[in-house]
Amino acid sequence: MRAALELFTEQGYDTTTVHEIADRAGLTKTTFFRHFRDKREVLFAGQNTHTRLLADAIGAAPGPATPLKAVRAALDALTATFTDDRREIGVRLRPVIAGHTELQERAALKRARLAGAMTDALHKRDVPEPTASLAAELGVRAFYDAFDQWADPANDRTLTELTRRTLDELRAALVALD
Amino acid sequence: MRAALELFTEQGYDTTTVHEIADRAGLTKTTFFRHFRDKREVLFAGQNTHTRLLADAIGAAPGPATPLKAVRAALDALTATFTDDRREIGVRLRPVIAGHTELQERAALKRARLAGAMTDALHKRDVPEPTASLAAELGVRAFYDAFDQWADPANDRTLTELTRRTLDELRAALVALD
DNA sequence: CGAGTGACGTTACCAAGTCACATCACCTCG
DNA sequence: CGAGGTGATGTGACTTGGTAACGTCACTCG
Numbered sequence: 001m002r003a004a005l006e007l008f009t010e011q012g013y014d015t016t017t018v019h020e021i022a023d024r025a026g027l028t029k030t031t032f033f034r035h036f037r038d039k040r041e042v043l044f045a046g047q048n049t050h051t052r053l054l055a056d057a058i059g060a061a062p063g064p065a066t067p068l069k070a071v072r073a074a075l076d077a078l079t080a081t082f083t084d085d086r087r088e089i090g091v092r093l094r095p096v097i098a099g100h101t102e103l104q105e106r107a108a109l110k111r112a113r114l115a116g117a118m119t120d121a122l123h124k125r126d127v128p129e130p131t132a133s134l135a136a137e138l139g140v141r142a143f144y145d146a147f148d149q150w151a152d153p154a155n156d157r158t159l160t161e162l163t164r165r166t167l168d169e170l171r172a173a174l175v176a177l178d
Numbered sequence: 179m180r181a182a183l184e185l186f187t188e189q190g191y192d193t194t195t196v197h198e199i200a201d202r203a204g205l206t207k208t209t210f211f212r213h214f215r216d217k218r219e220v221l222f223a224g225q226n227t228h229t230r231l232l233a234d235a236i237g238a239a240p241g242p243a244t245p246l247k248a249v250r251a252a253l254d255a256l257t258a259t260f261t262d263d264r265r266e267i268g269v270r271l272r273p274v275i276a277g278h279t280e281l282q283e284r285a286a287l288k289r290a291r292l293a294g295a296m297t298d299a300l301h302k303r304d305v306p307e308p309t310a311s312l313a314a315e316l317g318v319r320a321f322y323d324a325f326d327q328w329a330d331p332a333n334d335r336t337l338t339e340l341t342r343r344t345l346d347e348l349r350a351a352l353v354a355l356d
Numbered sequence: 357c358g359a360g361t362g363a364c365g366t367t368a369c370c371a372a373g374t375c376a377c378a379t380c381a382c383c384t385c386g
Numbered sequence: 387c388g389a390g391g392t393g394a395t396g397t398g399a400c401t402t403g404g405t406a407a408c409g410t411c412a413c414t415c416g
Contacts, residue, residue: 017401017402017403018402018403018404019402027364027365028364028365028366029403029404030364030365030366030367030404030405030406031363031364031365033403033404033405034363034364037404038403038404039402039403039404066355066356067354067355067356068355068356069356101287104287104290105283105284105286105287106283108283108286108287108289108290109279109282109283109286111286112282112286130323130347130348130351131351131354131355134348134351134352134355135355137315137319138355141315145308169308170308170312171355171356173308173309173312174312174352174355176245176309177244177245177246177309177312177313177316177349177352178244178245178246178247178349195370195371195372196371196372196373197371205395205396206395206396206397207372207373208373208374208375208395208396208397208398209394209395209396211372211373211374212394212395215373216372216373217371217372217373
């Protein structure tokens, strides 16, 4: 993953071949594909852990918690795992993704899967539709928005703080819809 | 597009080559790629029209309309263009997409672009963030949910009716979040 | 010590996607 | 009417993502 990110920022995403990535990592093209489903996935591999983490945290939320409170607890658990080096990775990742549609696709799917995992976990808490998925989507949105703010070096808040704050703002904005 | 959908349902998505699709359409592989960015796109090509339609309709909504009212008007304009043969296409499309991650990716991106187009159009009406994007995402969600219901042959309502009703239900469910 | 297991390399292959160049129909304008 | 321009298509060669079959090597465990 490090080799890939380096090469992508050095010479661009589509001009670096998988062969080059594997070479720099001291491996073979075949081995690369044993670890990553495809070339894009090398930039998103971590996300599968996140879905599990979110789902578990929602399941472990206190019994009487409302949907949004459970989501908030899950986001707390997730954001707590984000150390500062992850922030730098995110910062370097963003322009690469922004410049390539195929990467935005993968990002969009991962985001949808994140929301899906939270939705399922909420269903297991007997939260009905469409409440469950709305809460999940709002939570995911808060997380991504907060991550964007976190990437700004002028921002010295915790990702957890930013996420909570953003979730509150989104919830408050719902009443202004109509 | 017809040739592709036929072949995909006959023999599966990943076992049909672009060469076969082009052959059945009486064309060449090269010409195929001149019309569609890649193999997936042949199933989603129509959607670019939809984004334009939605954006225009939001721009044309009556001046004092609230964000959600503008979104509702746009969805009315969009759903009005869906004739019954489009419903059949959708029905045949769904299982193909459901079975292949790469197609779900493309679908997720198109959906995000749809919401993005509506968000931009709302910004031009001086709707601030995050109200604009929340309204847009809610509208897109209503449309997709309604389309799913529309695909059920036991359902004899109009897509427009279904979409309006779904949007109302989603809006009502927002209060139960917390 | 011998069999199993897992991670990796080698090679060959297929199909997606690109590119340069040729062809052909059609349109326009002198 | 004829010459040149334009746009859509075909042809063939090429790169690269991605897969599959097979072999090797280290390590582990009974």
